Amino acid sequence: MAQAQAARETFRERIAKRTQHGDGIFWGLTLFFALLVIVLVLAILWVTWSDSQLARERFGLAFFTSGEWNPVETEVNPVSFGAMPAIVGTLISSAIALILAAPVAIGIGIFLAELCPPAIRTPLSFMVELLAAIPSVIYGVWGVMVFAPFFTQNVARPMSETIGQIVPWLGGNVASGRGLLIVGIILSIMILPTIAAITRDVLTLVPNTQREVMLALGATRWEVIWLSVVPYARAGIIGAVMLGLGRALGETMAATMLVGNRPQVPETLFEPATTAAALVASELVNSQTLIHESALVLIALALFAITLLLNLSARLLIWYMNRGPVGRTRA
Amino acid sequence: MQRHLVRPVLLMIAFVLFMSTFVITAQTQAQTQPTPTPRPQATPTRPRATPTPRPRRTPTPRPQAATPTAQPTAPAAWAPRQISGVALQGSGATFPNPLYQAWISVYKNVVPGVTISYQAVGSGQGQRDFIRYLTDFGGTDSALPADRIAAEAPDALHVPMVIGAVVPTYNLPGLPAGTVLRFSAETLSGIYLGEITRWNDPKIVADNPGVPLPDLSITPVYRSDSSGTTSIWTDYLSKVSETWRTRVGAGTTVRWPAGIGAPGNAGVAGTVVRTEGAIGYVEQAYAIGNRLSVPAVKNAAGNYVLPTPETVSAAAAGVTIPEDLRFSITNPQGANSYPIAGLTWILIRSQTYTDVPKAQALTDFLYWCLTEGQGAAIRLGYVQLPTEVRLRAMAQLNKVRVRGEQVFTTPPR
Numbered sequence: 059m060a061q062a063q064a065a066r067e068t069f070r071e072r073i074a075k076r077t078q079h080g081d082g083i084f085w086g087l088t089l090f091f092a093l094l095v096i097v098l099v100l101a102i103l104w105v106t107w108s109d110s111q112l113a114r115e116r117f118g119l120a121f122f123t124s125g126e127w128n129p130v131e132t133e134v135n136p137v138s139f140g141a142m143p144a145i146v147g148t149l150i151s152s153a154i155a156l157i158l159a160a161p162v163a164i165g166i167g168i169f170l171a172e173l174c175p176p177a178i179r180t181p182l183s184f185m186v187e188l189l190a191a192i193p194s195v196i197y198g199v200w201g202v203m204v205f206a207p208f209f210t211q212n213v214a215r216p217m218s219e220t221i222g223q224i225v226p227w228l229g230g231n232v233a234s235g236r237g238l239l240i241v242g243i244i245l246s247i248m249i250l251p252t253i254a255a256i257t258r259d260v261l262t263l264v265p266n267t268q269r270e271v272m273l274a275l276g277a278t279r280w281e282v283i284w285l286s287v288v289p290y291a292r293a294g295i296i297g298a299v300m301l302g303l304g305r306a307l308g309e310t311m312a313a314t315m316l317v318g319n320r321p322q323v324p325e326t327l328f329e330p331a332t333t334a335a336a337l338v339a340s341e342l343v344n345s346q347t348l349i350h351e352s353a354l355v356l357i358a359l360a361l362f363a364i365t366l367l368l369n370l371s372a373r374l375l376i377w378y379m380n381r382g383p384v385g386r387t388r389a
Numbered sequence: 390m391q392r393h394l395v396r397p398v399l400l401m402i403a404f405v406l407f408m409s410t411f412v413i414t415a416q417t418q419a420q421t422q423p424t425p426t427p428r429p430q431a432t433p434t435r436p437r438a439t440p441t442p443r444p445r446r447t448p449t450p451r452p453q454a455a456t457p458t459a460q461p462t463a464p465a466a467w468a469p470r471q472i473s474g475v476a477l478q479g480s481g482a483t484f485p486n487p488l489y490q491a492w493i494s495v496y497k498n499v500v501p502g503v504t505i506s507y508q509a510v511g512s513g514q515g516q517r518d519f520i521r522y523l524t525d526f527g528g529t530d531s532a533l534p535a536d537r538i539a540a541e542a543p544d545a546l547h548v549p550m551v552i553g554a555v556v557p558t559y560n561l562p563g564l565p566a567g568t569v570l571r572f573s574a575e576t577l578s579g580i581y582l583g584e585i586t587r588w589n590d591p592k593i594v595a596d597n598p599g600v601p602l603p604d605l606s607i608t609p610v611y612r613s614d615s616s617g618t619t620s621i622w623t624d625y626l627s628k629v630s631e632t633w634r635t636r637v638g639a640g641t642t643v644r645w646p647a648g649i650g651a652p653g654n655a656g657v658a659g660t661v662v663r664t665e666g667a668i669g670y671v672e673q674a675y676a677i678g679n680r681l682s683v684p685a686v687k688n689a690a691g692n693y694v695l696p697t698p699e700t701v702s703a704a705a706a707g708v709t710i711p712e713d714l715r716f717s718i719t720n721p722q723g724a725n726s727y728p729i730a731g732l733t734w735i736l737i738r739s740q741t742y743t744d745v746p747k748a749q750a751l752t753d754f755l756y757w758c759l760t761e762g763q764g765a766a767i768r769l770g771y772v773q774l775p776t777e778v779r780l781r782a783m784a785q786l787n788k789v790r791v792r793g794e795q796v797f798t799t800p801p802r
Contacts, residue, residue, distance in 0.1 A: 130623075130638035202656075207663055233608045234664045236649045319613030319650025330649040336613070340652060344513030344615030344641040 102362065110356035112349055113139065121356060127321035129341070129350045139353035141360055143321045144334040147238060148361065151313065151333055152306040154242025159250045160299050166250075167257025167295075172283055183258065190251035198315035201244045206316060209243070210235030214328050222326070230326035236318035239327035244312050249302035256301060260294030261287060293376045300372040307365055310335040334361040467760075467800040469753035472746045473502025477754070480508040481515020481528030484553050484617055484672060485733045488769050489528065492762045496754055499761075503750045512617045513641060519545070519736045525751060527736035530617020531641060532715035544740040547714045548755055548785045552772040554673040554701040554730040555621045558681040560661050561588060563603055570684040571596045571693045574629035574720070574728070577686070580668060581609050582632060583647030588666060596687070603666075610660045610669035613650030615641035621731035622670050625719040629728075670729075673701070674770045688728040689720050698772050700727035706775040714781055730772070739788045745796060752786040752797035759783055 113121060117139065124140025131137045170183055214232040222229025264287050272282040288295070318330020321337060338354050338361075345351040479489075486509035493505045510518070512529040519527030520541045530553065538545055557572060564570075576592045579585035585592055589602045612619045623639040637643050651660040654675040661669040661681075673696050676683050685693040694700050707723030710716055720728045735755060742748040759779055766773055774782065786797045 128644040130640040130643045132638035133635040135636060135638075135644065202659055203663065233606060234649050234660070234667070236660075314613060314652050315656060319652075320645065340614040340650075341642050342615075343511035344617070346513065346615070346640050346642065350642075 103359075106355055106359040106362060110352050110359050112352035113356040114352075116349060117353070117356075121353070122360065125323045129346055137347070137349065139349070141334075141353075141357050143323045143332055144337045144357050145360060145364070146323050147317065147331040147333040148307055148335070148364070150327075150331075151238045151241045151245060151317070152303060154239060154327075155245035155249055155306040156299070156303055158243065158246035159253060159302060163250045163253035163298075163302070164257050164295060166254040167261060167298075168283060168288070170254070170258040171261035172287065173279075183255075186251045186254050186258075188251075189247075190255055194248060194309055195311045195315075197244055197248050198312035201240070201312060201316045205244065206235055206240060209240050214239070218326075218328060227326050228328075230328060232328045234318070234330075235328060236316055236330050237324060237326070237328045238317065238331050241313050241317045241333070242327075244316055245306045245309055248309065248312065249305050252305060253298045253302040256298035257291075257295050260291040260298065263294075264290045292379060296372055296376055296379075300369060303368060304365055307361065307368070308335055309333075310339045314340055334358070334364075464800045467756075469496075469500050469757050470749055471500060471502060472750045472753075475503045475744075475746050475750040477503065477505040477526065477747065477751055478524045479506065479515075479526040479528060479735070480510045480518045480524050481736075482512045482530045482617055482733055483509040484530055485528060485551060485771070488551060488766055488771050491765045491769060492754075492758050495762070495765065496757060499757065500750070500753070503754065505754060511615070512620075513615060516736070522741075525737075525742075525747065526755075528733065529736060530731060530733050531620040532734060533736070542736075542738075544738050546737050546739050546785050546788055547734045548737060548759075549714055549732040549734050549774055549778055549782050550758060551733055551766050552701055552705055552718070552730050552774060553617075553621070553733055554696045554704075554727055554772060555618055555625075555670050556673050556676045556681075556683045556696050556729070557668060557670050557686065558658065558661055558676055558683060559668040560663075560665060560682070561603070561605070562665055564600065568600055569695070570600065570682070571687070572684050573687040574625075578626045578630035578633050580607055581611075581626060581645070581647065582630070582636070583609075605666040608664050608667040609645075609648030610657050610664070610667050611645050611648050611650050612653070612657055612670075614652045617641065617731065617733070618654070618670065618672055619643070621719060621729060624717055624731070625729045628717075628720040673772075677770060686728055688724075688726050689722055690724045690726070692724055694725065694727045696727045696729075698767075700725055701730050701772040702775055704728065704730045705732065705778055710778060710781060714778075714785060732774075732778075737785075737789060740790055742789065742791050742796075745791050745794075748789055748791050748796040752789050756783060756786055756797065756799070 117124070121139065122141050122145065124138065125142040126138040126140045127143060128135050128138050166186065170179060170186070174182060210232060214235045214237075218229050218232045268286045268290055269282050272286045277285070313333045314336035317332055317336055319332050319336060319340060320330035321332050324331040334357050338358050342351065342354045345354060486507070489507045493507060496503070496505065507528065509528075512531055515524075515527040515529050516533060516537075518524045520537075532547055533542065533545055557577065559570065561570070573592070573596050576585060576590075576596055579590075579592060586607055588605045588607055594600075594602055620639065620641045623633075623637065623643050626637070627634040627639040637646060649660065651657045651669075654671045657669040658671055658675065658679055658681060661667040671681065675681075683696065685695045688694050703723050704718045704721045704726040707721035707726045708716060708718050714734075716732070718730050718732060737751060737755070742751075759774075759782055763773055763779075773779075783799050787795065787799055789796050
């Protein structure tokens with residue numbers, strides 16, 4: 059009996075010895091996948107850096123402050139490239155998108171997670187997620203065919219004629235309505251479901267004790283949500299907003315269909331402008347000279363840097379907010 | 390870190406490095422040598438390929454007298470060589486892509502052993518791929534600039550394949566049914582320079598006597614993606630307008646003085662259709678296919694001409710053709726020439742092919758396209774090259790040499 063027991067032990071040990079290597083291999087494999095991400099980022103950085111060398115050497119830092127974009131040498135206008143229109147266009151359109159989308163999306167998320175009657179929660183969540191899955195070219199087509207004519211007639215023209223007389227960047231000539239405002243609005247619709255869906259997921263993960271404690275103290279629903287649930291999930295909500303911002307910054311197809319594609323810093327929001335992603339996507343395919351190609355790659359690098367910086371600042375923000383205690387005490 | 394896990398990780402990293410060296414060597418090989426495995430040239434697939442110093446036809450073709458009998462067929466005795474196991478890679482212009490794909494699929498039945506693939510990635514990318522030896526042939530709507538040929542592809546040959554016309558299109562509500570607007574060169578350049586901003590401008594009225602033109606602002610629409618269509622359009626505007634030439638110039642992307650950009654033919658057409666008072670420019674085939682309003686344009690001889698296969702083909706016949714076949718056919722002489730058109734070329738190499746069967750297959754294919762393939766070109770709505778240009782294009786194929794030996798000889802007609 060005892061002998062048999064001992065034999066079984068050694069057998070088990072043998073199995074254990076054999077299988078513990080499996081853990082090692084698994085660990086190595088997952089580490090490899092994780093490292094692959096870093097390798098990819100570095101590879102992108104390296105390629106954009108080396109391919110933009112020509113433009114970096116020729117224009118230097120002035121590239122980012124110059125608004126001239128002329129790919130063809132003529133007697134009057136020399137070839138010149140500047141990233142200002144692309145960067146300004148990207149930042150303004152994304153900012154508009156974020157300002158319009160973030161409050162609405164967070165509201166949707168809170169409703170779905172906290173207030174929604176169970177009967178409509180599933181269909182509503184499903185619709186929000188469906189909105190997130192629509193390819194951007196469809197938003198672009200809808201924008202061109204349906205929204206742009208409506209926007210020009212009923213939003214851009216009246217705005218330009220009334221408020222535009224006082225605020226210069228909302229006035230000016232509205233020819234076709236193509237510009238940063240319409241792109242910002244379309245982008246806001248595109249990023250809305252992303253932010254809403256993640257906000258909802260994050261809020262549902264907040265432990266019920268948070269809510270119960272507040273309720274036990276006699277808090278109203280508003281107080282429960284704003285003083286306890288949302289602060290607990292704020293890191294996740296900021297993450298959701300950043301993800302939406304990332305999508306807005308990099309959006310190419312819908313932007314190029316609606317922005318008007320004019321590499322100039324626009325004077326008003328209704329003037330044709332451009333964004334970094336739209337400019338690179340439209341001109342790189344048939345770029346005429348090496349310096350043209352190089353300048354476009356440099357804009358891509360700038361876009362990469364912008365997204366990186368924004369992500370870093372979001373991280374900093376989360377870290378800064380998480381230093382204090384979760385939640386807020388009422389005075 | 391657990392010690393016994395160090396080894397697998399090191400192995401992984403070593404594996405990654407090992408694979409990356411593969412990628413790098415493959416890239417450098419692709420850049421230095423188009424085909425890393427040169428076949429023995431002493432085994433030709435057909436007897437004709439032996440380097441007999443036969444008197445070659447001079448590249449200059451027969452005199453113009455041959456033009457009226459435009460025969461799009463090859464001489465009866467000619468058939469492409471049955472080469473097997475050859476794959477040809479090409480990339481470039483999107484405008485001729487439907488035609489190239491049709492040619493490729495038909496040619497697969499003519500010579501089953503030759504597999505050809507063409508990727509429509511745009512003229513600029515096609516030129517780049519060709520120069521970097523990533524492809525065997527390139528398609529382009531704009532000829533390689535002379536300095537680029539000298540620096541990067543000294544043995545590049547331009548073989549024109551078909552003609553593409555670019556037509557203006559407009560959205561002007563309230564015109565009497567059946568009205569065909571007419572534009573002079575000054576009007577078109579004025580509109581795109583932003584100098585003519587309303588439809589009832591005296592210049593447009595002068596072009597269209599009797600047409601009730603509304604007091605509506607003009608929105609010029611251009612291609613936001615760099616394209617050969619833009620190249621033809623701006624080349625035309627540069628030729629007809631001194632202001633355009635000095636201020637804007639010609640190219641696949643230019644600094645537009647006015648208007649809005651939309652991506653692709655479809656984007657331009659869609660924007661024009663949905664913006665009252667807009668004017669744009671698209672490829673002729675696209676305008677026909679989508680029944681857009683196409684105006685008549687005043688040519689160099691002073692006549693207003695609508696784009697038809699005859700008027701567009703006449704454009705290429707009305708210019709002097711240079712030896713290297715890199716030429717523009719915008720604003721040509723000739724009473725019946727449509728002024729806004731361009732050639733589309735296939736780029737091939739005259740000296741640096743290393744693989745005899747490959748070079749033979751490529752030249753055979755191109756010769757077949759220029760002869761038998763012309764029927765498909767007409768059916769698909771492309772405009773045929775005039776006979777003289779086509780003969781000159783065929784003569785380009787005679788210049789292809791592999792290690793000094795000619796691989797193709799135009800059959801006597």
